[in-house]
Amino acid sequence: MDLQELKAVAQAEQERQKSVRVHCCTSTGCRAADAMGIYGNLKQAVTDHNLEDRVEVVGVGCMGFCGRGPLVQVDPDELLYEEVTPDQAASIIEAMDGGTAQPIQGDVNHPFFARQMRVVREYSGKIDPERIEEYIAVGGYESLHKAIYEMTPAEVVDQISKSGLRGRGGGGYPTGLKWATVAKMPEGQKYIICNGDEGDPGAFMDRSILESDPHLVLEGMAIAGYAVGANHGYIYVRAEYPLAIARLQKGIQQAKKYGLLGSQIFESPFDFKIDIRIGAGAFVCGEETALIQSIEGGRGNPIPRPPYPAQKGLYDCPTLINNVETLANITAIIRNGADWYSSIGTDNSKGTKIFALTGKIRNNGLIEVPMGISLRQIVEEMGGGVPDGEVKAVQTGGPSGGCIPRSMLDTPVDYDSLRKVGSMMGSGGMVVMDDSTSMVGISQFYMEFCRGETCGKCVPCRTGTVQLYAMLTKILKRQATKDDLAKMEALCEMVRDTSLCGLGQTAPNPVLSTLKYFREEYEELLIEPEYLSDLNGKEAPQEVNA
């Protein structure tokens, strides 16, 4: 395989594609509403109407508007149909033949779509994730070729550093710096790990990327391998994502067949192989040191850093660990250059970020927006606001994040601003809550999550989360006093400051942030301490006697 052959494959695929493409979403969300039945009926209808010469039905990945799924889009006319049912499918095809389409027609110029800026999700919902040819036809694997033949590894690292890309797993560590650290380590066995253990409840962008455009991540990993001098990569995916796993396996096979993965990629001396490792349901395995333990077949217990995985990671070799979304950005940076990428976003947070907009909101789904957009724009313009009532708070960052109250909706969305208001970017879950949601209840919900997911290795996290959960329960049962609240706050700070890994360090965040902004909700549930009420009770008769 060389560039000529790659272009030939792209050319052949473009010629093969019919003029009208009916894109039918086949991702997990839409599958739950029988998207596969719709896909089958669409195909059948094309055959029935003898339109095979100009129309093809393509099963694609996520189009983003999951709340209105299953979605079908007819391109190039950009006709979007929402909430399609299998028996309506045929009418979509009939509409091309002079009939009328039954399903609700969506508006592709709705702010939900119009305000987005698609870098990572550029081809999500436009290509068939199970056919590598479609990915090649839109310029896939050209970045890898460019990196191998036109750049030195140091230049690749330099481009990533200049782009200002920061870790999309939530921490926001500069990606270029991490790459440079691994690249600087002495030559020898090194590993690339793609962290697809998206455990945050309320986040599903990694699943969507892997299901919609698996090759984007594979290519990003290969470029990373070339840049830091690694020739073996692992993708760690949650077992809860069977479709993503299946599509990755297929993707790896196809890439191998074309000589885009494996030995001597593009006939250069660079080898790179990728293996899939399947998680087994442990939130803590998203923490990098725990993830390494899990890949090695053990319990996912974090280990203290330093040494960082970049120095001593998987099997004690230097290891580069990046989140799915981080790696999905690499191809675009190599293709368009670091300057282009760093022109998007704010001073300290470059590029775009994908958010999973869910909860009490009209339009829920996946959005990709440039960094620095305000929460208000996301929630009110794109999300269409709360169906009945007002936004009370927006929760970002999952169990490690916090709740941002209505009064602060003008906060720009970037790593530093969110941290300033006591939340964090996290992996990108964004849950909107209205007045019917109890903030104490939400804190308890997250604490229950952390309590169940702590690995139990360090005491503050193992016992602290249990105690915090008990205290929150006590408050909710209206059995707690002011002293209990003070104790709880002190414990929160202790757990935050003394836990071994990120899970424990951030577990108190939801409690602390709701205490900061919604303290009155906690105070409403407090009661007078018993000894005081006893005293009051005893004193009252005395006063009568006197």
Added chain:
Amino acid sequence: MSPTATTSAVEPTAKKEKAAKPDLRFKRLDITMKRQQYAPDALIEVLHVAQEAFGFLEEDVLQYVAHGLKLPLSKVYGVATFYHLFSLKPNGAHTCVVCMGTACYVKGGDKVVEKLQAELGIELGETTPDGKVSLMAARCLGACGIAPAVVFDGTVGGKLSPEEAVAKVKVWEGEG
């Protein structure tokens, strides 16, 4: 594999069937371990296959895996109990997995759980005494767009009201 109605929940089914005919499921484990070159770091992979073949991980399966990968049983047991996906108890004939993610919680997933618990008379993570239905919780299915979501026997159902969820489970309960 799921326990049939004739076997009591006390006796592991695997043993019963093993006595009757050579167990092909151990063969499957052998093939998997061989493919992984008996590497100890393939433990999780092998346990995944074992769970799929047997439905749950009983002690003799854990011992078999420990022996095959040359690991102490304590390590195998430690890993099997660490991860939520591995179950050391047999599951019911049907499984109902309720998503407990944030989006589902905000949209009333907790009420779905309450209703299902009341209907089945069991807590999350338990199986009904007749071995028909197991009620489980998932941390997050990643299907937040269709919250609240429940997986009935591997099929995801979305935007469920508590009543709809109960109706689906009732069908299983009615099976003879």
